[in-house]
Each structure stands twice: as structure tokens, then as C-alpha cells.
Amino acid sequence: MEIQQSKDSECYAAAMRMLVRREHSELELRQKLQLKGFDNALITSAIDLLIGQNYQSDERFAEDFIVMRFNQGKGPIKISAELKQRGIGCFDLSVFDWFVLAQKIRVTKYGDDLPSDYKEIAKQKRFLQSRGFGFDQINQAFSN
Incomplete structure (x- = not known):
């Protein structure tokens, strides 16, 4: 019984450190706790305890994550995909x-002047698409 309690607190402490x-x-x-070798039952009880104590919150994580990625210049498509992965x-x-x-983001990378060359427009649009922006947002970035 004491060994089980020790493992419980060890799993809880590892989660708290994270x-x-x-x-x-x-x-x-x-x-991450599974990678450390903890049993699923221990992990579930530790996470439930952390959620109950409001130390872990998916909503708080999502808010912080979205703000961080927004400040990094990532678009909504990319952020949504990353949230789903998590x-x-x-x-x-x-x-x-x-x-x-x-x-x-377009102005920061390429300057204020809108490109007149089709290849340059396509290049800049691909860049914004890779950042996770939708077509409406990309097209709007090229209008004055």
C-alpha cells in the first residue's frame, strides 16, 4: 500500500514539475508521463487531482497557446491544427x-510595396499560406 502511495505522489510530482x-x-x-514509465491508472488519478486543484486547465493552455502563436505571426489554420495535435x-x-x-506579416517580410510580378505575388501568397492563413486573409493582405 505504501509503495502504491509513493508511486502516486511520484507521478503527481512529475506532472507538477512539468x-x-x-x-x-x-x-x-x-x-509525457507515459514516456516516464508511469501506469495509466496513476496518470489518470494524478491528472484528475491536478484538474480538481485547477493546476491543469485545457482552456487556460489553449488561451496561452493561441496568444503565443498569434504573436509569432501564425494563422488560424496552423494554430487550429497545432491545438488538435495537443x-x-x-x-x-x-x-x-x-x-x-x-x-x-506580409509587410514585415516583403515591405510595403505590393508586387506587380505574378511570380512574386505567388511566392508571397505561398508564404502566408505556410503560416496558416486562409485564402480570404491572404487576398486581403494584398489589397490596400
């Missing part, structure tokens, strides 16, 4: 002005 460094989604915590199903991304961000 959360002290940065927010983690429940899925990220679960995967176990966050859906989140409201409409609070940000993605059109302004797409234009800001």
Missing part, C-alpha cells in the same frame, strides 16, 4: 483580427 515550467494540455501531460478539440479563434495580422 506544469511549473509551462502550461500543458491534458494530452501532453498524459503522453488534444484541444475546438476553440474560438475569431477574437483575433487575422486579416490585419496577415497583412502585417
